[in-house]
Amino acid sequence: MSKDKLTIIPPDKPLTGRAVPPGSKSITNRALLLAGLAKGTSRLTGALKSDDTRYMADALRAMGVIIEEPDDTSFVVTGSGKLLPPQVPLFLGNAGTATRFLTAAAALVDGTVVVDGDQHMRKRPIGPLVDALRSLGIDASTETGCPPVTVKGTGRFEASRIQIDGGLSSQYVSALLMMAAGGDRAVTIELLGEDIGALGYIDLTTAAMRAFGAKVEKTSAVTWRVEPTGYAAADFVVEPDASAATYLWAAEVLTSGKIDLGVANGAFTQPDAKAYDLIAQFPHLPAVIDGSQMQDAVPTLAVLAAFNETPVRFVGIANLRVKECDRIRAVSTGLTQIRPGLAHEEGDDLIVQSDPSLAGQRLPAKIDTFADHRIAMSFALAGLKIAGITILDPDCVGKTFPAYWRTLAGLGVTYADES
Numbered sequence: 001m002s003k004d005k006l007t008i009i010p011p012d013k014p015l016t017g018r019a020v021p022p023g024s025k026s027i028t029n030r031a032l033l034l035a036g037l038a039k040g041t042s043r044l045t046g047a048l049k050s051d052d053t054r055y056m057a058d059a060l061r062a063m064g065v066i067i068e069e070p071d072d073t074s075f076v077v078t079g080s081g082k083l084l085p086p087q088v089p090l091f092l093g094n095a096g097t098a099t100r101f102l103t104a105a106a107a108l109v110d111g112t113v114v115v116d117g118d119q120h121m122r123k124r125p126i127g128p129l130v131d132a133l134r135s136l137g138i139d140a141s142t143e144t145g146c147p148p149v150t151v152k153g154t155g156r157f158e159a160s161r162i163q164i165d166g167g168l169s170s171q172y173v174s175a176l177l178m179m180a181a182g183g184d185r186a187v188t189i190e191l192l193g194e195d196i197g198a199l200g201y202i203d204l205t206t207a208a209m210r211a212f213g214a215k216v217e218k219t220s221a222v223t224w225r226v227e228p229t230g231y232a233a234a235d236f237v238v239e240p241d242a243s244a245a246t247y248l249w250a251a252e253v254l255t256s257g258k259i260d261l262g263v264a265n266g267a268f269t270q271p272d273a274k275a276y277d278l279i280a281q282f283p284h285l286p287a288v289i290d291g292s293q294m295q296d297a298v299p300t301l302a303v304l305a306a307f308n309e310t311p312v313r314f315v316g317i318a319n320l321r322v323k324e325c326d327r328i329r330a331v332s333t334g335l336t337q338i339r340p341g342l343a344h345e346e347g348d349d350l351i352v353q354s355d356p357s358l359a360g361q362r363l364p365a366k367i368d369t370f371a372d373h374r375i376a377m378s379f380a381l382a383g384l385k386i387a388g389i390t391i392l393d394p395d396c397v398g399k400t401f402p403a404y405w406r407t408l409a410g411l412g413v414t415y416a417d418e419s
């Protein structure tokens, strides 16, 4: 049943039991695209079914790919080796991966593709990716620097080197890498600028590309060369989502519980798995946490930090301002609502003051989630320790973890009856 708010009742005992995170959003959306670009039938298992992957799958269907869903965690994808121009604009909600990856993949389509999203996606920058496509001679345009983007593809490139600044989003780089294998010549992709969002996402991309038969080589710390091999259909197992795992790891340490995720923390290849070592240090988190290589875990870590023994400053997180919402602002606003002074911003740093005595108090707060799944899921952690925490728009978790509230319930969490 859909609700407009959910109040969490702090459990009176440690959270225990088995709770397996859903399949990785990042890997599912890479595998869907690569399988869709391949000729033949690919079977993806362990996959995520959520808003973000539905947008990707439906967009591929609109471009002629046949996608069957035999069960809750599998996609069977049959491609012809070529995406067809869709009849209507591709609507991708607020799925950054689907939007960025398909914008570049549209260059491989013979015809016009319009890539669009919801009002949040229409504020998330895509200009650097559009400029990079244009530098290859592809007719790509955006009026605002954000979606909608119109791409008139041919499958042919006029250059063999692309430079891209991945400072705002590593997804631009991943998008170009995946596109490049489908072109008519070998392409070298070079990073400009010092910063890039978590480099680990590029490793996820190249690993998925290789699994679908691509030849991609890292030729320096900032360049990759991709051969024009196209993709081959493959059977592919998606690992559980490491960002989703961070909520379960944090719930475990906050309640001194024992949660079996069904996957060893060392078994993840996704960047956010790095957060495990930090979470395990609770309530002695370090004074400074560099979130640049585990960005999606920062809201989890920041809410956890509120219960830490000592304050924590989060650095390297400037691009959290252009995620589903401005996450630096959303986290600092939510924590301040719980207790004035609990968090503040300094430039693009987030400082969480920390107060272990918050646990056990009743501090009613209605947390605005700004339609952002990670704000909802991380503030639920505060509700495990503080009475009166209400999450507004709780269904926004459907972006990446539709079973989140049920999963917590399965571990012993209860909710106030607000019906």
Ligand SMILES: O=C(O)C1=C[C@@H](OP(=O)(O)O)[C@@H](O)[C@H](O)C1
Residues within 6 Å of the ligand: 025, 026, 027, 096, 097, 168, 169, 170, 171, 172, 174, 197, 198, 201, 295, 296, 319
């Ligand atoms: O490549 C990916 O799968 C992702 C990259 C990151 O985004 P940016 O590259 O935009 O920082 C991350 O925040 C997002 O959830 C998933």
Ligand SMILES: C=C(OP(=O)(O)O)C(=O)O
Residues within 6 Å of the ligand: 094, 095, 096, 097, 098, 296, 323, 324, 374, 400
């Ligand atoms: C930033 C995120 O998503 P995306 O960029 O894929 O929309 C996220 O899932 O935290």
